[in-house]
Structure formats: structure tokens, C-alpha cells
Amino acid sequence: MDPTEASTRVAAVLPGVLTDLEELVAIPSIAFPGYPPEPVHAMAARTLELLQEAGFTNAYLADVPHGYPPVVGEIPGPPGSPVVTLYAHYDVQPAPPTQGWTTDPWVATRRDDGRLYGRGAADDKGGLAIHLATLRALDGTPPCTVRLVVEGMEETNSNLEEFVEAHPELFRCDLFVVCDMGNLRVGEPSLTATLRGDVACVVTVSTLSFPLHSGVFGGPAPDAMMALARLLSSLLDDAGDVAVEGVTRFDWTGAEQSEDEFRAGAGLLPGVRTAGTGSISSRLWSRPSVSAIGVDITSIEGSSNVLHPSARAKIWMRVPPGADPAAELDALVRHLETHAPWGAQVVVERTKAAPPFTVPTDGPGYAAARRALRAAYGTDAGDVGSGGSIPLLQTLASVSPGAEFVLWGPEDVALSRIHASDESVDPSEIERMAVAQVLLLEELAAG
Template sequence: MQAKEIADKARALMPGVIEDLEKLVAIPSIAFPGYPSEPMEQMGATTLQMFRDVGFTNAELMEVPSGYPPIYAEIEGPAGSPVVVLYAHYDVQPAPPEQGWTSDPWTPTHKDDGRIYGRGAADDISGLVSHLGTLRVFDGKPPCTVKLILEGMEETESNLEAFVEAHPELFACDLFVICDMGNLRVGEPALTTALRGDVACVVTVRTLEHPLHSGVFGGPAPDAMMALARLLSTLHDDEGNVSIAGASTSVWDGADLTEDDLRSSADVLDGVQLTGTGRIGDLLWARPSVNAIGIDMTNIATSSNVLIPEARAKISMRIVPGSEPEAELDALVTHLETHAPWGAKVEVQRTKAAPPFLCKTDGPGYAAARDALAEAYGRPAGEAGCGGSIPLLRTLETAAPGAEFVLWGPEDVAAARIHASDESVDPSEIEKMIVAQALLLQRLADSAGSGSG
């Protein structure tokens, strides 16, 4: 197919693509523990049927030891054609009312800005429907072999890594297309080439054998919560830069976000300064970040006038592409063990060491993707980073060591607000992503055909 034919067909398909997106957004497919299983089962069944209808007639919900199943399928292309794996996920984040939604998260809502609002509209239902649209462009008969893997537990404790390790032969391919990303801004094409990793631990600080009356003993007797607070404050310098000795840093030389982009997309309160010094791209994608994501101590409702003997915090540190998670976790743990005030007793439990990821950008698959994205958008494609982590990519790389990776999608960073209130997607980004993916498959097939001839 020629580029104009692909673009015209994608445009004609969009009403059906948006109808599919709206149908899926309406299903609260939350895989987190404690949520009902029926919506996840409905989402799996609905998604399975949609992909069977577009040509993946052998699509199945795969058997896994625990959790919700991934969906796997394959369409065999012409003999000798490249093999491409399309990835997305069908589970979404929770959408609690306290997040501050301005419309019902489970009712897809079209607003005056042209975007469609709802939980999962961007992450990652937009990726699912981009794959559906791509197959419809070819009437279910793509020009090369296409495999499909749709994850059911990406947002929680993934079971897909274990599935890939158990069935590596299913993932043998030339190119993985991970449609769970987005451009920095609508209309500005970018391939994601670097993802930070994530290491985590729980630090416990103890100062007393038991609680004490704060009036009788307050002053000389050290309070564990105050000791923990002082320990946490040592993780950053006064400007908000991470101050952990041995934590790796790098430099980002791709596309960048402005301070205004970051403030608006993150909804930073007026008058609150951004933390860290330097370019936004460096801070997001080439330097570590560290946060206390949970605290255990007496809650306010049940508090009384006592000194706290023990306090705990869960610490998460995003690590830079190219670094090794165990070494970065070692640096974090060492810092916590050596910076507690007043001789407070510190115990650190390691809980996570997820690797970062760097895409190789010198292969034919990446080049074809860059050209396809540029043609779909009518302007050159840049490169962007991602502060989130996808440990699965390392597992896929091990299963198919010669394969390339393309990371892209319709989730524009500046406005999509994934995981937050009022998550949304711009339909024009979905349409262009369908065009880009179809162009990519066609170019890969054409290149293989000309090479063999």
C-alpha cells in the first residue's frame, strides 16, 4: 500500500476506532488487589473479541499461574517477511474520587479541547485501538508476520515477564513495537529511546524501646519520626538535586520539555519551585530521582502526646538509563544506613531492583520507524526519554536478543495526565499512530522483498 492510501484509510476508520476506545474506557479494568475481578474478565473477553475480529483469529487468553492472563496471537505474513511483535496492555490504573476528576472516569467524555477523557483513554487503551486500527488498514492481512501480546497486569504486579521467560519461542521476532508511550506534545513526533529504572526499599528508624510521654521526656529523648524526617531530608541538597553518593547521572541530548510544559502537565501549584537544577530533560530522563512514597507511623486521628519509638518509609529511586539496578540500590541503602541522626538505629529492607532500558537506534527497524513516524506527522521525528520503567523490555530483549525495539504511542506527555485525574487522549494522535504503524509494517515488508530480490 502507498502512503496516501494508508492515510486515507486510517482517516476513514477513525469513527470505529473511537467507538472501540469509548467501549473499553467504560470498563473499570483495574487489576490491583482488592478490586473486583468481573471488570477485568469483561475487559479481557471484549479485547480478545475485538482483536479476533480484525484478523487475529487465533488470539487466546493464555494460561498463567496467577493473575489476569495476557492475550497472544499471530498472523503469518509472506514467507521470509520480517516478524513484528505489537505490544499494549488492557488493564488500567484506579481512579479514586479523591484524585479530583471533573468528569466520570468510566464515562468517555468529549470536551471542547477535542480530547477524550476517561481512565485508560491514553494509558493504554489508546495503544490497543492503535493496534486495532493498524490491522484494519490492511483488512487483517498485514504485509509481514505480526504477533500480538496484550498484557493484563502491567499496572500492578506483572505476570508477563514470567510468561515470556517460560515461552521465549513465542516472542522470536525482528522488531518489538511497544505502543505505550507518546510524544512530548501533540503533533510533534518523537520516538522514546530511554527509560529510567526503579529501585526501592523500606527503611525503619528506631530510637526508643517503647512510646514515651512527650511532655515528660520530650527534648532529650529522640523521636523516631523526627529522626526519619531528618534522614529523608539528606537524600536531596538544598536545590532538590539527589545527593546520594554513587548514584549514576547522565546527560540527555534529545528533545526537551520547557518549564511551562512540566508545570502544566504536572499541575505544580503556583509559587512552588521545581526541584533540581538544569534542563528538564536531564532531570526527567538522565538523572536519578528519589521519593518517599509511603510512611508508617501513628495516624493523626489516633495520635496522642507521645514520642514515637519507630517509624518506617518506603523509598523509591528512579535510576538513569545505562545503570545497573543492584549497584544503584546499593548506593541508596548505604546512604540510608550512614546518614541517620543521633545514632538512631536503621534497618533497610530491599524490595525492588527494576532495570532501565536504552533502545538501540542504529538498526534498520528503528530507521524505518523514524521515517514512518515522520511521514505520518509531516515533520521530522525526534527522540524523547521516559521517566517511567518497563522491566519487561529487558526480559523481551533476553528472549529475542537480536530484535530491535520501537517505543511510541498516542500518550502525549504534556496533556495526557496518565495515572492522574482527567486522563485524556487526543484522537489525532491515535490516527497518526495508526498511519505510522501501518507505514512501518509496509516499509519493513517492502525492504525485505527488495533485499531478497
């Protein structure tokens, strides 16, 4: 199939795919604990139905020990043809009113800019839409063997790694196509070549045996919250670079994201400068970053005139490609244990050490993906990184050694605002990515 025919086929099915995407956005499939399970089960059932209609007639909701089921299926190709596994996920992030949505996150909304707004429109129901468009454009009969896994708990405590390890035969293939990424800009193709890993811990700082009156004892007696604040501030230097000794860092040499694009996508307030030094791409993809994502202390409403005896925070550090997560976590813990002010007692609980992932870019599948993007977009693809992490990829690589990976999708970095308010997707990205997937499958089948 040539690019013109692929484009014509995808254009013909796109209106129906976008209608389905609007329906799926309306289902609040939040798999986080504490949210109602009924919408997630409804999303799983509808996802299964749509994929069965698209050609995965044997698809099913897999039994898992806990949580929500992945959708698994296979369309056999000609004997000896390559095996490609398509990945996406049907669960989404929460969308609380405090995020500041300007439209209802559970109503797919078209705006004058042509984008489709709603929670999951990009991450990752948009990825699911690309798979639907691909299969419908191929009339449900791809030219090679295509397997499918659509996860139901990617945004929270994933159960898919356990399922993969228990059923490795379902995931052995020549190429994984992970449709949960995106381009830097609409209309400019990218392949994600690296993902940062992440390490995390909870640090508790204690200074007193019990709360004290802040007027009677304040001054000489150190407040634990202030000690924690000083400790947290020591994790960054004055420029905003990570100040933890011994962590991995290097300069990015692939495609670049400009500071203006970053500022527009990040929503920095007027006058707020970006943190750190070096290029934006290096700071995002090849250097560590550290955040305090949660703090336990008395609320303002419940506060009184006392010094706090203890305070704690959850620290999350992203680590660049090539880093050993255990060593990076060791460095973080060592810093926390040795930088507390005034002799404050520090206890650190290690909670996570997930490795980064580097995509081999010298295989025939990756080369075919480059050609498919060139044909779909009319321009060459750049290599980008991702500040996020997908631990599942390491598990997939372990059960299918030698398999290649292609990481792409509909989530353009500058405007999609995944996980944030007013998440959106540009329908043209769904269309072009579906064309690229059709061409990729055709080329792989042709050898």
C-alpha cells in the first residue's frame, strides 16, 4: 500500500474514530483507589467491543490478580510474517475542579483551534483511537500478525507487569508499538528514544519530643517543618540544578525543544524563570530533576501556635538514561541523611527505584518506523526523550529479548497538557499517526 492509499483509507475512517473518541472521553475511567469502579469497568467493556469490531474478534478481558483487566487479542497474519504488538491504555488521570478546567473534562469539546478537549483525549484514549483507525483502515486484516494489549491501570499501580511475567507467550514479538507518546509540535514527527527512570523516598525530619508553644520556646528550639524546608531546599542549587552529589547527567544531542515552547506548554506565570542550566531538552531528558510531591504537616485550618516536632515529605527524582536507579536512590538518601540543619534527626524510607529505558535505534523496525513517519508527515522524524517513565517496557524487553520498540503517539508536548487541566489532542495527529502505523505494518510484512 502506498502513502496515498493509506492516507485515503485513514481519512475515510477518521470521522467515525473521532466520534468513538468523544464517547470514550465521556467515561471517567479513573483507576486510582477511592474512585468508583463502575466507569472503569464500563470503559474496559466498551474498549473491548470497539476492538473486536475493528478486527480483534478473539480479544478478551484478561484475568488479573487485582485491579482492572487489560484487553488482550491477536489477529494472525500469514505464516512466517513478523509479529507486532500494539500497546495503549484506557485508564486516565483524575480531573478535579481544583485543576482549573475551562470546560467539563468529561465532555469532549471542540474549540476554534480545531483541538478536541477532555480528560484522556490525548493520554491515552487518543492512542487507542490511533489503533482503531489503523485497524479500520486495513479492514481488520493487517498484513502481518498483530497482537494487542490495552492496559487498564497505567496511571496508577499497574498490574500489567505481573500479567506479562505470568503469560510471556502473549508478548513475544518482533516489534512493540507503544502508542502513549507524541511529537514536540503538531505536524513534526518524533520518535521517543529514551525515557528517564525514577526513584522515590519518604523523608521524616524530627527535632522535638512533643509540640511546643512557639512563643515560649520559638527561637532556640528548631521547628521540624522549617528544618524540612531547609533540607528540601538543599536538593537544588541556586540555579535550580539538582545538587545531589553523584547523580548521572549529560547533555542531550537529539531534537531540541525551545524555551518559548516549553513556557507555553508549562504555563509558567509571568516573571517566573525556568529552573536549571543547559538546554531545555537536556534538563528534561538527560539530567535529573527532583520534586517534593507531597508534604505531611498540620493544615492551615487546623494549625495552632506550636512548633512541630516532626514533618515529612515524599521526594521524587527523575534519573536520566544510563543511570543505575539503585545508585541514584543511594545518592539521594545519602544527601538527605547528611544535609539536615541543626542536627535534626532524619529517617528515610525508600519507596521506588525504576530504571530508565533506552530504545535501540539501529534495528530494521525502527528504520521502518522512520520511513513511515516520513511518508505520513512529509518530513524526517527527530529523536526526542521523555521525562516520564514506563517501567513496563523493561518487563516487555525481558520476556521478548531481541524485540524492537517504537514509541510514538498523539500527545504533542507543547499543547496536549496531559495530566493537567484542559488536556487536548489535535485530530490531525491521530490521522497522521494512523497513516504511519498502516505504512509500518505494510513495510514490515513486505520484509
